[in-house]
Amino acid sequence: MSFHNLFTSILERTNFTHEAAFVGKIYMYSKLTLFCAGLNFFRVNSYGIQIVFFFVYINLQIAFAFFVASFFSSVKIATVIGYIYVFGSGLLGAFLFRFFIEDINFPRGWILVMEIVPGFSLYRGLYELGQYAFSGNAMGATGMTWENLKDPINGMRDILIVMTVEWALMLVLAFYLDQVSSIGGSVGNPLLFFRCLQKKHAPPLQSSFVQQNHKVAVDMEKEDVAQERQVVEQLLMDSNANQAIICDNLRKVYPGKDGNPDKLAVRGLSLALPKGQCFGMLGPNGAGKTSFISMMVGLTKPTSGTAYAHGMDIRMDMDNIYTNMGVCPQHDLLWETLTGKEHLFFYARLKNLKGAALVKAVNDSLKSVNLFHGGVGDKQVGKYSGGMKRRLSVAISLIGDPKVVYMDEPSTGLDPASRNNLWNIVKEAKRNRAIVLTTHSMEEAEVLCDRLGIFVDGEFQCLGNPKELKARYGGAYIFTVTTSPEQEPEIEELVHRLSPRANKIYSLSGTQKFELPKQDVRIADVFHAVERAKSRLSIHAWGLVDTTLEDVFIKVAKGSPVFNDVA
Structure with missing residues (x-):
């Protein structure tokens, strides 16, 4: 028995060709079509109808995914709900929706309402194709053609109309929700959408209690920290200020849960960083460094205050900031099945690199982090060591010539030789861009950073270059x-x-x-x-x-009142 006959026999035993009962079987059928020629479901029905049907449904699913994604903040929860939806709609279509379709007494209007659910639309279309394929095979006639769409019992025309209209609406709604979330609003407030059209808007008002606490904090600031705040205020009043990064009283508060008090992760941070400078943030674990970077790269929204990257507000212009920003996160965000070169090609295309410039940028990036020779760049990332993954993350952050780069502990897990090579890369990269770097290595901070800030419990305790800090505190x-x-x-x-x-x-x-x-x-x-x-x-x-920089760090950290209270 040939493979074609064997497979057809299996399908007939499952009553698939007769009833088109289950979405999973349809999917299996379509996947094996490439290998099994002559299947009636695809061969008998009009190819044009099938192409239009699957094309519209695929794009509807993409728009639907963008729309639904706005309601989830956890990838794990979204994954679980996605699987439940896919398999649930298939099972309900086979064991519930099919009986409504075949019941001639059931109102056709309610069937159209149920077909608004994309999974039911898919099932109804596959059901109609399966029925026409079975009829054509049994009676020696052709399957579904464009003329058959006029038949009152054929629901394919209604399905195509419903899916096309729904596709357009989903695109609009997905765009709306994306704009609302990008300005820190909620889905329930439709007026927030129009704020994205404004060029500037006043920062959120603070309560009198917050303002009073902020005033006390400013009064207690060290001289160099207070001086940095004054510099920021002057730069904000100067429309011609040419600074890569300006943080204006940036503040992040995580609401307390289960009776616990609110957590102040970043307490009114003000910082000005010009182009060509590497700024190092030193601080103990939990000081708020990663929370600061998360706000700057758009992962979280500031509770109050704002920051500007080359004049663009992080609350309103993150889409434009992304094109000029590079990020090396604290933990590697890589796809295990892609190669190192494929990662760089992907991110370089996001930075609008094309043709010969794209290939040259990728190869230069691989060479700079010692991942080019020996075919290492063509290996899957899942086979990389921890240090190799870290070097790839650094290469990703610098590809495409970003103007602002954030590096969160970039040398973690590197051997001394690789670390020294990474330092040379960063020193070369900071010539024409601003770099914000967090690290626990005092040697790294002293080698790379033009200026340092020791960050304890969400606020700077001191600012200055390494020599100044050692002279002042050491x-x-x-x-x-x-x-x-x-x-x-x-x-x-x-x-x-x-x-x-x-x-x-x-x-x-x-x-x-x-x-x-x-x-x-x-x-x-x-x-x-x-x-x-x-x-x-x-x-x-x-x-x-x-006195070493490490001695300065320990002295400043222990001198913080909050640090002493915790200890």
Whole structure:
């Protein structure tokens, strides 16, 4: 028995050709049509009707998906509901809707109402095609033709009209909901749609309680943070200000649940970042760095305040900002089945690269992150190591020459050689764009960043370049010495002779660490004192170092009132 005859026999046993009863069988039938020539369902009916029917339905489903997507914020929930809809509409069509169609006493108007559901429209069209295919096969006649659409018992014409009208309406509604969500509105307020047509609008009003708290916070700000706020206010009044990023009192509050208080993730952040500068955000976990970046890239809406990227408001102009923005998220967002090169082609096309410029940009990006040679770029991302995925994410963020780039801990998981290569890429990239970088590596911040901000509990504690911060908060040498435990008092006495204001910050099993104010001691005096002490004390090891950026970070973080309250 041939494969064609075997497959036809199986279909006849399931009564598929006779009743066209189940959408899943139709789908299976259509998939195997390419391999099984001569199936009546597709062969007998007019090809033109089938092409129009499937074309309209596919586009209706796309518009319907965009429309429904506006009601979901969770991908998992949307996936579950999607599967329930697909299989549920198929089962209901086979075991419920079919009986309404075949019942001549059931009102035809109600059938049209039920066919507004795209799944039922699909089932009704497949049912009609199946019936005509069966009749044509049994009586030796042709299946459904364009002339048959005039038959009163044929519902295909009504289906095509319903789906076409619904397709147009879904496109309009999907566009409307997309515009409403892009300005932070709700579906229930139709007037919010017209706000997207406005060029500018006033930021949301704050309550008197919030304004009072903001005033107190401004009064308590450090001098450099307050100065940055004044710079931002002056830039906002200057229509010719040429800044890549301006954050104006940006604030994010997550509402409390289950009786818990509201969480202030970002507390009135103000920042001005010119083109050609890399700004580093340092802070402990949970400080609000990722919340800040999420607002800047459009993932979440600010509770109050706003920010501008090359003069475009993040509340109103995100569609335009996206074309000039690159993002390297904290966690890699990659498709496991696509290759590295395919990822870059996809994102480069989104940045409107075409032809030879597209191919050159992709190859240059792969070379810059060492994913070009050895065919690595042609391998599926699912076979990449964690470091290779991280390098690909960085390449994606820089492709297409974006003017503003956000990098959230880009070097996480990289080996020293790859990390050093990444630093060279970032240093080269910041020449003609602004980069905002978050990191826990003080070495990385010192190498890459022109300016730093230490971020604790949603607000800046200090701003400045690495040298300024070390000079301001690290006006001391760190003196470490290891002796036998019983000689600790003598070492402490020695240190206090060098500097009466010396501060012991660490002591454990004979190892002590002291802060020596720079204005009290000279490096030569410390060396002479240690050499003289070696003749009477068993000094196993000692060292004198300048304050590091890590020391500054720890001191600033511990100096924050909120940090101390948590501790």
